[in-house]
Amino acid sequence: MTDYNQPISGNDLARFSGPNTFMRLPQATSLDGLDVAVLGVPMDIGTSWRSGTRFGPKQIRAESAMLRPYNMATGAAPFDSLNIADIGDLAINTFSLPDSLRIIQDSYEAILSGAVIPVAMGGDHSITLPILRAIAKKYGPVALVHVDAHADVNDEMFGERETHGTVFRRAYEEGLIVPDKTYQIGIRGTGYAATDFSEAQSWGFQHFPAQELWNRPLHQMGAEIRRDIGNRPVYVSYDIDSLDPAYAPGTGTPEIGGLTTPQALELIRALKGVNIVGCDLVEVSPPYDPSGNTALVGANLLYELLCVLPGVATR
16 A cells, blocks of 8 residues: 655644644655645745735645645545645745746746646746746646636736736737636726726636626536536636635735635535646735735645545545
8 A cells, every 4th residue: 555645643743833834744855756746936026016925835834734634525535645745945036037937937847747746835926827838848738727806818017028917818828728728717806998808708718707606606617617628637726816805815916806715615626527737826925914814725725726636535
């Protein structure tokens, strides 16, 4: 029987002690033998409003100490069938966004050279573009489940073409994603013009605005997306600002009227069975939530993503 990595139990070592890794998993210095690599990308130089996401990975790890390995709601036991470890943070260049994006892509290409699924803790949303570049190098254009308050399809911001608000226009232009298998969920707020929301739909992107999801369970919508994706490789990018600020105030660009945490859980759980080849949780900014609740939500959503990865056992 394979001996998989396990989180340290709170019955063996108090949860306020031990390693500052995701769920207190072992920290790996090598990818050998891993099925899933959890990593941090502590960066906020791609953001346009409130900074602080450079502290996201550290705070998410701290709040993840409360998590236990068995999912009571779904029966998923990811650590029974996948070898998962925290491989630490990428050493980005905090003085250079272009160089940081290069570092992220190079690092991901190395991670993806084997059969490892990368699970990233951001960091602002600009990290997703170099990740998708590396993902597409291995898998070709992928389906995308993008949960966010914003479509992130600006052409440029202050003359810059690679920021947290331009990610998915660049991904579309570069052929990294399949346009009609791109699902943007939770979009809301204000814009500069109608084209801020309609242009991406003309490319084939499927939009699920937040106001159409209020007071609505999302498991059925998630199941429809799952059927539409089929067996193709899919990347999941989860911006914490998709949630209403009542649930996740610690983020750089909050918008009222967002998803609830139960809806977030329903959506992720409905993706069980899709061929997820990577995922991220971005835009947690701890300075704007001293309670730690936003990072706690982020840690739980990352755990839920682990629970729907291919090959996860159920008890």
